[in-house]
Amino acid sequence: MLGGIGKIYLYPDKNEAHYAITDKESLRILINLVLSQYSLLTDHQYQRFTRLHKVLLDNIVRFDTLKEFNLFRASVVPVVTPIASMIYYVSNWIVGFINGEGSFPIDGVCSFTLEHTDQSVLVMMREHLGFEAKLYDRTTRKTTYMLQISSRADTTKLVNFLDANIALKGNKLLQYNVWREAWSKKDEGTLE
Known part of the structure; x- marks a missing residue:
């Protein structure tokens, strides 16, 4: 879809593949075809994109000093800000975000957790999915925000959402399938 730009790196021992675009002309194509039309939703990634775009536009090669x-x-x-801009394909983006940041612990409750430094993204996701759960902040080295769901209503919304949209991938899909089976048993009252 991007005209053959970039390179795919296979890591069979990890059962992973990474897609990378590293040369300037290909980055310009990516910006024109995708990033200038579809928003990045986290503030951190949007700021990184803005800087990269400026470097490419001004053909900046290096800085002589840290100053x-x-x-x-x-x-x-x-x-x-990314959230204020028009959002396309938000459901697919949320699935990708869950794939990278979601946690499906089977702790007798079958909860689900998302933790991230960008509070606005978690608020958007909570609202988009219709969760009642509150956000919590946690400070260790830095402040992060956590969306944790465990109620039957919110968990049902999550399962319906994930089952209806583009599937999770790799290890996260395996975790979700085990979690979903445990949740189904718990929801039916057969979980021990």
Whole structure:
């Protein structure tokens, strides 16, 4: 779909593959075809994209000092926050986010947890999926926000959402399938 740009790296020992775009011309194509039309939803990734875009536009190759770099970094401020911009394919994005950040512990409760540094993304996801669960903040090295669901209503919404959308991938799909089976037994009252 992107015209053959980039390279796929296979890691058979991990059962993973990574897709990477590293040359400037291919990055320009990616920006024109995808990133300028569809928003990145986390503030951190959107800010990184904004800086990368500026580097490519201005053909910046290097900074001679840390001070120059810090001045550049401070001067490149996104015009609009990602959540405020138009969002396409949000359900697919949420599945991808869950694939990377979600946790499906089987702890007798069959809860589900998402933890991230970007509170606005978790709020958007909670609202999009119609969860009643509250967000919690947690500070260790840095402040993160956690969305944890365990109620029958919220868990049913999550299962219906994941079953109806593009599937999770790899190890996360395996975790979800085990979790979902345990949840089904618990929901039917047959979980020991």
